[in-house]
Amino acid sequence: MAERSRARGLSYHHQLVLETLADQGPHARRDLAARIELPVADLSRAIGDLAARGLVQVMVVNIGGRHEVVTLTPAGTTELMALQDDMKSVQDLLLASITRGERAQLHYILRRVCATAARAGAGESATSPAPPGGPS
Incomplete structure (x- = not known):
């Protein structure tokens, strides 16, 4: 499964970010780091990678202070669905x-x-x- 993710250019951290945003919606960067229990520096690298590929979008929101809100893009949803299909095919193969x-x-x-x-x-x-x- 890890090989399939790496072939798509996604690490476990990338997958966590995509899945969390898909399941629970947009998150402030710090809230997302806390939710997936990932150091902010590691999360920032993952978000930067995903944003460069157009899979997430980072917006600055000024409500009660400056916050960076991370959202999943339609391309991110498509990539996550393809990754999940890959994982299902590996699971089916392993459990055949x-x-x-x-x-x-x-x-x-x-x-x-x-x-x-x-x-x-x-x-x-x-x-x-x-x-x-x-x-x-």
């Missing part, structure tokens, strides 16, 4: 040897594993000891 019932079972198991990992990650930060010299 298992039945529909086995796919459903695999999906169910993976959802449980991801939910457990999410709970463990959330609980880990709450139960982690304070760093040395930090508040206790």
Whole structure:
């Protein structure tokens, strides 16, 4: 899947930006960085790459201060749909040897594993000891 993305000139960060804008609409640059948990510098590089290709547009909005709002362009929507089609074809190829019932079972198991990992990650930060010299 990563090879298909790279062949399209898109990294995982590019894909995250496109998917987030498609799913949740325009975002201020800082809000987008926080939402996808990406450092602002990395996000800025990804946005610059995508803007150069005409896949996103950055507009300056002056409401309560200066904000750069990133929006998905029609070309960005088309590119994301093509990328998702590529991903689906890879998934179909990888899962061709298992039945529909086995796919459903695999999906169910993976959802449980991801939910457990999410709970463990959330609980880990709450139960982690304070760093040395930090508040206790």
